Amino acid sequence: GADRLTLGGALAANVHGRGLRLRPIIDDVAAFTLVDAAGAVHRCDREQNAGLFRLAIGGYGLFGVIVAVRLRLRPRQKVRREVTWAGVAEVPGLFARRIAEGYLYGDWQFSIDDAADDYLGAGICSCYRPVAADTPIPGEQRILSREDWQRLMVLGHTDKARAVAAYRDHYLATSGQVYWSDTQQLADYTDGYHELLDRYLGSPHPATELITELYVRRDDLPRFMAAVARDFRAHGVEPIYGTVRLIERDEESFLAWARESFAGVIFNLHTVHTPDGLARAEANFRRLFDLAIAHGGSFYLTYGRFATREQILACYPQFPEFLRLKRQYDPQERFQSDWYRHYRDRFAAPDAS
Numbered sequence: 001g002a003d004r005l006t007l008g009g010a011l012a013a014n015v016h017g018r019g020l021r022l023r024p025i026i027d028d029v030a031a032f033t034l035v036d037a038a039g040a041v042h043r044c045d046r047e048q049n050a051g052l053f054r055l056a057i058g059g060y061g062l063f064g065v066i067v068a069v070r071l072r073l074r075p076r077q078k079v080r081r082e083v084t085w086a087g088v089a090e091v092p093g094l095f096a097r098r099i100a101e102g103y104l105y106g107d108w109q110f111s112i113d114d115a116a117d118d119y120l121g122a123g124i125c126s127c128y129r130p131v132a133a134d135t136p137i138p139g140e141q142r143i144l145s146r147e148d149w150q151r152l153m154v155l156g157h158t159d160k161a162r163a164v165a166a167y168r169d170h171y172l173a174t175s176g177q178v179y180w181s182d183t184q185q186l187a188d189y190t191d192g193y194h195e196l197l198d199r200y201l202g203s204p205h206p207a208t209e210l211i212t213e214l215y216v217r218r219d220d221l222p223r224f225m226a227a228v229a230r231d232f233r234a235h236g237v238e239p240i241y242g243t244v245r246l247i248e249r250d251e252e253s254f255l256a257w258a259r260e261s262f263a264g265v266i267f268n269l270h271t272v273h274t275p276d277g278l279a280r281a282e283a284n285f286r287r288l289f290d291l292a293i294a295h296g297g298s299f300y301l302t303y304g305r306f307a308t309r310e311q312i313l314a315c316y317p318q319f320p321e322f323l324r325l326k327r328q329y330d331p332q333e334r335f336q337s338d339w340y341r342h343y344r345d346r347f348a349a350p351d352a353s
Contacts, residue, residue: 008066014058018105023248026057033068037330058253079128083175086125092218103127108244113160120229124171215262216297224295238270305342
């Protein structure tokens, strides 16, 4: 679940949040201590063991165990949320204006109602601007309770128009609320929610939502979302939730996913866990990767093992060298994962797709 995260894992994935002008977490790391495959301890920063610094941040745990991190912190501050309902054509310009006005965080959560004309093309834009330190935070601000989230999850699977309307109305009603900058990103997460949902709906097969994240140039976002909407309708793909965030270019990590200042588009797609359902999911994700590539973009590597060798090389041409360096630093391959073994073997077989 999303409530149990670690700093070591955050570095291994080179994570990001909802910052409007932030790079991935590598930009906030001054140094870390890593235990390698031989048990040797290394302090890594931009001067000492700089190559390992670049490889291990965004290296998906393949180079060692991160046991300590020295972070560059910033003071917590109060921020005010401003919420608007915005069409996708407005979003790049709206984000640019919010940045110019001094907003620090934000995202755009798009409609999943495939019966509506604005399917994947309109949504809630929430941005957060610093306010004076003495601004009060009322004790009775509107929030979504766990029960509210559960009702929204049911509606998201059964009545998408009502789910979108309820979520939109809630968010619009919270415009003007004040939060601490370090808690405004927190949300509730219910472990095993889909098992409960499957029982409630009487689903014949278990299902989950599978996540992916695509990256496109910000000005290309409207064209990309329109192409995805056409694809989803043509193939019966069912998004349950989606959001767009901004990321600034990462010029430091070896296997950088933020190779430009992108818009990051996150989809959670309903997936039935049968052989046919999983085969459809693989096809769905591969088409999404192709759409991102066609719009000059990319995709996040480790949300599943769906990408073809050609798709990885199109977005991460340094990937074969990454695999070589992995074996150089860890010749016995003590640090492994299903994802690593899958792509190690795929790249070892030149004719594999």
